[in-house]
Amino acid sequence: MAPFARPKSLVAAAFALALAAAPAASRAADSRDIQGYDVPVPNSELDAGAARARVQSSHDTLRAVLLDYPHYSQIITRFEKARVVGKVGQQTDVYLEVPILHGASKVWAVVRFDAPKLVGSDEVIHGRMVKGNVKRLDANWRVRKVDDTSADLVLELLIVPDVPAPRALILSEVRRAAARAVSGARAEAERRTRH
Numbered sequence: 562m563a564p565f566a567r568p569k570s571l572v573a574a575a576f577a578l579a580l581a582a583a584p585a586a587s588r589a590a591d592s593r594d595i596q597g598y599d600v601p602v603p604n605s606e607l608d609a610g611a612a613r614a615r616v617q618s619s620h621d622t623l624r625a626v627l628l629d630y631p632h633y634s635q636i637i638t639r640f641e642k643a644r645v646v647g648k649v650g651q652q653t654d655v656y657l658e659v660p661i662l663h664g665a666s667k668v669w670a671v672v673r674f675d676a677p678k679l680v681g682s683d684e685v686i687h688g689r690m691v692k693g694n695v696k697r698l699d700a701n702w703r704v705r706k707v708d709d710t711s712a713d714l715v716l717e718l719l720i721v722p723d724v725p726a727p728r729a730l731i732l733s734e735v736r737r738a739a740a741r742a743v744s745g746a747r748a749e750a751e752r753r754t755r756h
Contacts, residue, residue: 595743597736600717605697607728609719610736612743616714618750620684620706623714624677626750627686627702630655637745639738641667651676654691670698683715697721702746710754716743 594615599608616623626636630653633643642658658669670693677684683703690698703715718739722731 595740597740599732599736602699602719605719605721607719607721608732609699609701609717610732610734610739611715611717612736612740613713613715614743614747615707616712616747616750617710618712618754619709620704620712622753623704623712623746623750624684626746626753627704628677629749630674633657636749637742639741639745642669646671649673655688668695669693670695672698672700674700694723695720696723714743714747714750716746718742 595612596614597610597612600611602609629636630643630645633655634640637643639659640657641660642656644656645653646656647654653674654671655674656669656671658667660667670690672688672693673691674686674688677686679685680703683705686702688700688702697719698721699717699719701715701717703713703717705713705715707713716739718735720731720735720738
């Protein structure tokens with residue numbers, strides 16, 4: 562049984578309303594050098610929303626933040642809940658929950674994150690939904706070392722809701738969500754570096 566049981570139609574309607582009704586002020590992501598953009602995704606009718614920023618911390622510190630799944634709800638404040646619910650070999654299953662409509666409903670997913678692996682010059686942590694109340698959720702963290710005290714961070718986020726909604730609206734919201742996640746991870750990595 563799903564951790565959050567509501568009729569699918571209610572969750573779908575709430576998701577659509579949240580996308581359409583969120584006030585402009587709450588949609589604005591932290592913008593200190595965070596760049597938002599779109600990434601085509603094979604086998605998806607939607608692009609991923611992505612964000613990138615330079616982080617003033619070591620590559621190792623930034624990686625430790627990205628792998629700190631039990632604390633995602635403190636690092637990425639949009640998550641109301643984040644907890645490790647299982648391990649499959651080197652993969653970690655993480656339950657993530659995001660309230661929408663001022664807490665009237667929630668989007669939730671169990672995301673299976675792979676161990677970090679080197680892809681070209683980037684270290685990549687790939688996550689994909691194994692169950693949830695959306696059609697698809699994929700997340701790719703990418704870290705590229707710049708020097709001993711800085712790294713570039715990217716998050717590519719694909720969320721396909723279980724409801725018809727305008728593509729541009731969905732992509733805009735997902736791009737903002739990626740920017741908030743990058744901002745939170747950067748702030749935590751820089752905080753750990755200072756202390």
